[in-house]
Amino acid sequence: MSAQVNPGRHTAAAEGDVVVFLIGMRINRLWALRSWLPVFTAMPRMLRELSRDKGSGFLGYRLLFxxxxxxxxxxxxxxxxxxxxxxxxxxQHRPAWTAFNRRARAGKGRVGIWHETYAVPAGSYESVYVDMPGFGLGGVAGVVPVGRRGETAAQRLKAGERAA
Structure with missing residues (x-):
């Protein structure tokens, strides 16, 4: 994802369905390094693997702290x-998940994990980025000027419904 600012108003160039997947961890006991550090270090390996596999369906990611x-x-x-x-x-995912489950039983709540999956059909999402570098869906799909899809959120959603 580029740090170069796209001046003006843009919207994501994404077309079609998109899946938004949020996955994270919560450090419940900060000093229990052996419980949470392996969870923390497993994700970068998976992200590298996915980023290299162009046929995986993985479009991109953003880390949030x-x-x-x-x-x-x-x-x-x-x-x-x-x-x-x-x-x-x-x-990378299966061995990391197996290892997490083994440590979680022994760690008794020292680290928590969670995920949420949103399957978003075409025509059911819109975006706007004003004077922003690539971010979110626009960061992984690229951006186009809002005028191509509509000046307001309602217009962009309507345009997405027509395209779907």
Whole structure:
């Protein structure tokens, strides 16, 4: 994702369905490094693996930090591709998940994890970025001037409904 500011008003160039996947961890006991550090270090390996695999359906991500919570905002082409990655025995996710479950039983609540998946049909999302570098969906799909899709959120949603 570029740090160069796109001057003016833009909207995401994404078309079609999109899947938004939020996954994160919460450090419940800060000094329990052996419980949460392996969880923290597993995610960068998965993100590198996904970023290299152009056929995975993974579009991109953004890291978000807030206190004891670390969140990864991910964008995927389809929920089937997301679920497929999660289930593949030869990818980074399965061993990380197995290891987490083993440590979680022994760690008794020292670290928490969570995820949320949103399958968003075409025509059901819109965006605006004003004087921003690529961010969110616009960061992974690119941006176009808002005039191409509509000046207001309602107009952009209506344009997305027509395109769907």
């Amino acid at each position: 807030g206190g004891r919570v670390i969140c990864v905002l991910q964008y995927w082409s389809t929920k089937e591709q997301l679920f497929s990655y999660a289930a593949q025995q030869d990818k």
